[in-house]
Amino acid sequence: VKRIGVLTSGGDAPGMNAAIRAIVRKTIYDGNEIYGIRYGYRGLAEGDIYQMTIDNVSDLLARGGTMLYTARYPEFKTKEGLEKAIEQLKKFGIDSLIVIGGDGSYRGARSLSQAGFPTIGIPGTIDNDIPGTDYTIGFDTACNTALDAIDKLRDTATSHIRTFVIEVMGRNAGDIALVAGIGSGAEQIIIPEADLDMDLIVSEIDAGRERGKKHTIIVLAEGVMSGHEFAEKLSAYGNYHARVTVLGHVQRGGSPSARDRMLASSFGYAAVELLSQGKSGVCVGIRGEEIVYGDIIDTLDQKRESVLKPLAKINEEISY
Numbered sequence: 034v035k036r037i038g039v040l041t042s043g044g045d046a047p048g049m050n051a052a053i054r055a056i057v058r059k060t061i062y063d064g065n066e067i068y069g070i071r072y073g074y075r076g077l078a079e080g081d082i083y084q085m086t087i088d089n090v091s092d093l094l095a096r097g098g099t100m101l102y103t104a105r106y107p108e109f110k111t112k113e114g115l116e117k118a119i120e121q122l123k124k125f126g127i128d129s130l131i132v133i134g135g136d137g138s139y140r141g142a143r144s145l146s147q148a149g150f151p152t153i154g155i156p157g158t159i160d161n162d163i164p165g166t167d168y169t170i171g172f173d174t175a176c177n178t179a180l181d182a183i184d185k186l187r188d189t190a191t192s193h194i195r196t197f198v199i200e201v202m203g204r205n206a207g208d209i210a211l212v213a214g215i216g217s218g219a220e221q222i223i224i225p226e227a228d229l230d231m232d233l234i235v236s237e238i239d240a241g242r243e244r245g246k247k248h249t250i251i252v253l254a255e256g257v258m259s260g261h262e263f264a265e266k267l268s269a270y271g272n273y274h275a276r277v278t279v280l281g282h283v284q285r286g287g288s289p290s291a292r293d294r295m296l297a298s299s300f301g302y303a304a305v306e307l308l309s310q311g312k313s314g315v316c317v318g319i320r321g322e323e324i325v326y327g328d329i330i331d332t333l334d335q336k337r338e339s340v341l342k343p344l345a346k347i348n349e350e351i352s353y
């Protein structure tokens with residue numbers, strides 16, 4: 034009987050629970066044991082570990098957040114932190130570990146692999162900013178949440194003839210902004226992957242006003258600058274007062290979409306399947322509709338190219 038450990042780390046994302054559920058159920062189905070580690074790498078170093086049963090994951094699929102909790106634990110970057118973690122894994126007799134998280138969590142998984150401990154990474158972050166996969170768990174739900182909020186703001190923008198700057202999350206990636214912006218028909222979508230041309234933005238707003246447009250919706254990725262900074266830049270041009278809405282952490286919460294539940298279940302299943310084939314030191318992902326995996330060291334060395342790149346061109350030509 035093998036003992037697999039699972040933890041969630043870094044920022045939470047809707048669908049992490051669905052991944053945990055799949056990992057727990059598949060491991061038990063295979064006749065092995067599954068150990069939940071609370072609070073990410075911190076809980077791992079501190080031995081906050083328990084054996085999970087099927088009951089632990091009932092009624093879990095539709096819930097946002099992560100039932101294993103998550104934490105930031107900078108000490109994991111040190112030799113001492115890593116050694117503490119490995120000690121606990123040995124103490125509980127855990128043979129391999131599945132880490133669900135973002136870029137930082139992947140680096141932790143890489144350290145464990147390099148120290149000889151069999152580890153697998155699953156991409157879980159709303160930002161969709163991890164190499165080795167087209168999509169991450171939570172991204173689709175976050176886009177839908179942002180889209181819903183923008184639709185609602187549009188009602189007010191139209192009623193009052195107003196300009197709205199809506200700041201969305203995504204860290205250094207513009208993926209949420211692109212999907213939510215194109216999906217909501219925003220007049221402007223501003224992402225870190227494109228050059229910022231304030232003159233062009235202002236001339237497009239003017240052209241819209243001349244055509245009789247009642248409102249301007251500007252979707253801004255947080256990686257460019259804050260919504261308030263952007264509104265200030267805009268008002269320097271004259272009569273361009275904008276209301277600013279920072280969507281913030283609502284984008285991280287909520288019940289996962291069908292797409293995220295499917296993705297999370299597939300990733301969780303694949304990770305357990307890979308371990309049973311004796312594979313580790315890898316991270317799983319999706320390319321097209323296919324579940325894939327790649328070496329975790331190589332993956333972290335890759336420069337991430339967003340699968341949504343074509344949307345940036347579409348944005349340039351249809352959002353104005």
Ligand code: ADP
Pocket residue numbers: 042043044074075104105106107108109110111134135136137138139140141142144158
């Ligand atoms: P995310 O996984 O969402 O990107 P963070 O960047 O905060 O979130 O990383 C989550 C945790 O992963 C950190 O608190 C730390 O415990 C661990 N971690 C991050 N970077 C490294 C690293 N270079 N080496 C080892 N562990 C790391």
